[in-house]
Amino acid sequence: MSDEVLFTIGIDLGTTNCALAYCTDADATPLPLGIPQIVAPGEIASLALLPSFLYAPAEGQFAAGALALPWYPNARDVVGTFARAQGAATPARLVSSAKSWLSHSGVDRNGEILPWQAPDEVPKCSPVQAAARYLGHLRAAWERAHPDAPIAEQDVVLTVPASFDAVARELTNESAMLAGFESPTLLEEPQAAMYDWLAQHADTWRQQLAVGDVVLVVDVGGGTTDFSLIAVGDDGAGSLVLERIAVGDHILLGGDNMDLALAYTVRARLEAEGTALDDWQTRALTHAARAAKESLLAEGGPDESPIAIVSRGSRLIGNTIRTALTRDEVDRVLIEGFFPVVESSARPLVPKRAGFVALGLPYPSDAAITRHLAAFLGRPSTSRADGASFVHPTAILFNGGVTRSPAVRARICEVITRWVTAEGGRAPKVLAGTDAELAVARGAAHYARVRRTGGVRIKGGTAQSHYVGIARAELVVPGVPPRIDAVCVAPCGMEEGTEIELPQSFGLLLGEEVSFRFFGSSTRRDDAVGALVSPVELTELSPLETLLPAAEGQEGSIVQVRLHARVTEVGTLELSAVETTTGQRWNLSFDVRGA
Numbered sequence: 001m002s003d004e005v006l007f008t009i010g011i012d013l014g015t016t017n018c019a020l021a022y023c024t025d026a027d028a029t030p031l032p033l034g035i036p037q038i039v040a041p042g043e044i045a046s047l048a049l050l051p052s053f054l055y056a057p058a059e060g061q062f063a064a065g066a067l068a069l070p071w072y073p074n075a076r077d078v079v080g081t082f083a084r085a086q087g088a089a090t091p092a093r094l095v096s097s098a099k100s101w102l103s104h105s106g107v108d109r110n111g112e113i114l115p116w117q118a119p120d121e122v123p124k125c126s127p128v129q130a131a132a133r134y135l136g137h138l139r140a141a142w143e144r145a146h147p148d149a150p151i152a153e154q155d156v157v158l159t160v161p162a163s164f165d166a167v168a169r170e171l172t173n174e175s176a177m178l179a180g181f182e183s184p185t186l187l188e189e190p191q192a193a194m195y196d197w198l199a200q201h202a203d204t205w206r207q208q209l210a211v212g213d214v215v216l217v218v219d220v221g222g223g224t225t226d227f228s229l230i231a232v233g234d235d236g237a238g239s240l241v242l243e244r245i246a247v248g249d250h251i252l253l254g255g256d257n258m259d260l261a262l263a264y265t266v267r268a269r270l271e272a273e274g275t276a277l278d279d280w281q282t283r284a285l286t287h288a289a290r291a292a293k294e295s296l297l298a299e300g301g302p303d304e305s306p307i308a309i310v311s312r313g314s315r316l317i318g319n320t321i322r323t324a325l326t327r328d329e330v331d332r333v334l335i336e337g338f339f340p341v342v343e344s345s346a347r348p349l350v351p352k353r354a355g356f357v358a359l360g361l362p363y364p365s366d367a368a369i370t371r372h373l374a375a376f377l378g379r380p381s382t383s384r385a386d387g388a389s390f391v392h393p394t395a396i397l398f399n400g401g402v403t404r405s406p407a408v409r410a411r412i413c414e415v416i417t418r419w420v421t422a423e424g425g426r427a428p429k430v431l432a433g434t435d436a437e438l439a440v441a442r443g444a445a446h447y448a449r450v451r452r453t454g455g456v457r458i459k460g461g462t463a464q465s466h467y468v469g470i471a472r473a474e475l476v477v478p479g480v481p482p483r484i485d486a487v488c489v490a491p492c493g494m495e496e497g498t499e500i501e502l503p504q505s506f507g508l509l510l511g512e513e514v515s516f517r518f519f520g521s522s523t524r525r526d527d528a529v530g531a532l533v534s535p536v537e538l539t540e541l542s543p544l545e546t547l548l549p550a551a552e553g554q555e556g557s558i559v560q561v562r563l564h565a566r567v568t569e570v571g572t573l574e575l576s577a578v579e580t581t582t583g584q585r586w587n588l589s590f591d592v593r594g595a
Contacts, residue, residue, distance in 0.1 A: 007146070008155045008452065010192065010444025011138060011184070013131060013172070015099045016222025016255065016401070017049040019441035020138050022154075025453055029199050030445035032438050035141045037080035041066035047081065049437060050137060054095035054130055055083035056115075056123045071140040077123070079137050088287035089280065092118045097223050098134070101127035102175075103161070103168040103250055104362065105542050110171075128175050135179035152182050155452060157444040162188040162228050162247035162463045165520045166573040167542050173572055186572070187447055189440050190217035190228035191244060191458050193399040196443030198456055200433045205456075206240055208431065209395065214245075215431065216393035218373070218412060221400035222255040225369055227376045229391060230458060244460040246391075247522055248376040252363045255290070255402045258334050261367075262289040265333050266307065266323060275321060281309050292325040293334070297405035303327045331407065339370050339411040344390050344419035346374045370415050377419075379523055385425075392425040397434075404436045461493040462567055465524050467538060468575065468588075469517030470506060486519045486535045488527040489565040490573055499566035501578075503530045507558040508577050508586065511550030515543050516588055529565075548586050561586075 010030060012019045023030040034046030041062050056077045057067070067075040067082075078086070087094025095114045104127075107113055112124035125133070135158075139151050158181070160172050169186055176184050187195075194217060198205055209215070213232040219225065227248035235241045263286040267277050277285065285307070292305035309321040348366035366372070378390040385392060393416065398409055409430070417427040435442070450457060467486035474483070489502060519538035527533060550557055561577040568574060575588040 008448035012440040021441040030442040038082040051084040053083040098130035131175035132178035156184040158184040163250035192443035196439040199446040219399040220402040225251040259290040466490040467519040502563040511555030
């Protein structure tokens, strides 16, 4: 490998869209890469976004070579724009939301489970393989555009949601390795969006932010919603510093939900007029509603957008159902439905659950994003001003395709302003000047350059506190399993590249099959290394079941060890147990196989 890095590259592996941006040390701002992709059989176009969809055609569905790419001449599947379009009509053959499946601990994320619950004849892949397929496409697109700059020789930063736990981050890294990347650095998406804003305002950002400001990053994309808080402080020498102080949960709620809501609205209107739609037409309507929504929500958009749904029967003249979606319907369904005006004390509604539920992704039961935002700002563990019932953001940075809408941004600002001013605070300003769909990729590339050449860095470290389960040494009671304490091995905010040793010693069982239990928390920010916590207050992660070797005749023995935790430079967590007398080390990694 060359010692000289030619480019810094940022990659946004999005739930709905992927993007790649790049720059050199001499470039003012990162540039997006045009990504060649199939847009129709036999037709290739270069677009700034690669939709995160993988479609497996039926045998003989397309002519030979119809899906060929320069680097994939015998393609048997397709990703990107055409995959998304085909999946609207045949969803059983479409892989979507692969990134959300990476964070779902209830399934085997290395198992070939996608498309979820598809018929047996449909080819399957794992969430890791699907993500690797998108990343492999980006790598091939880059190396076709820059044949003299192999991606393995560049400084690559890959973004992940701030809410991703250690397992999901490790799985993302595994996908990148499968796609031909050599251990890319991981960066949280809200931080990447902030880095893009810093790059766009390199000479003026210090005039726009001051010590004590708290920036709320609102990221509403096609499939997910994420919140983060970044505080502005002083390094003691008169310079401003930025620190990520809180991250929200990974909420599977975004533009896809909105498209479906609009489709149901139009379908209800058509049915009231005597026109019934079947399931196939409803899926086609959802695809059409997405295009109409983007047109109506755009600044200066029309008051009405036509919708045409092709009929598979011959009973309708022209075999097409024609209707329209209006701006008033969009405002009522999307703005009032997903961004209602609520009080700061509001919390997501949790209805009584059914006894039986379909297996799948853990979608939230409440679609009101403003209620989820109120819950995030009102977390009891998040630092706030004296007398305030929630954190008062002083600035808002919008990210994600949904927030391109002026109406959406205006409603979120309206709601937060009502909350803050009701408690005597000042209305937050909006940090403008970024592209909501490309900011993450561009910000990641800028971050990679800052690491090389110097510049403003956002302090963050681990987004969650991490814990390992320790069985209590106590009297056995029939029918009662040994109780477990959770010991903090990596506090929230632990910086990349650092290693710590827990203050207490533990016993480690050798020579027998054992299970190590891991936990995480995005709300417990004050637990110190070695602190014992009840597991009921934490979120349990995937366990690790393994056998640690013992010397012959020593099976079942227990040795005294000290636990070490290290956050790697690429953002993953490594644990090891070191024997106190000999220094022998056993490495423990989070299970990436899932349940």
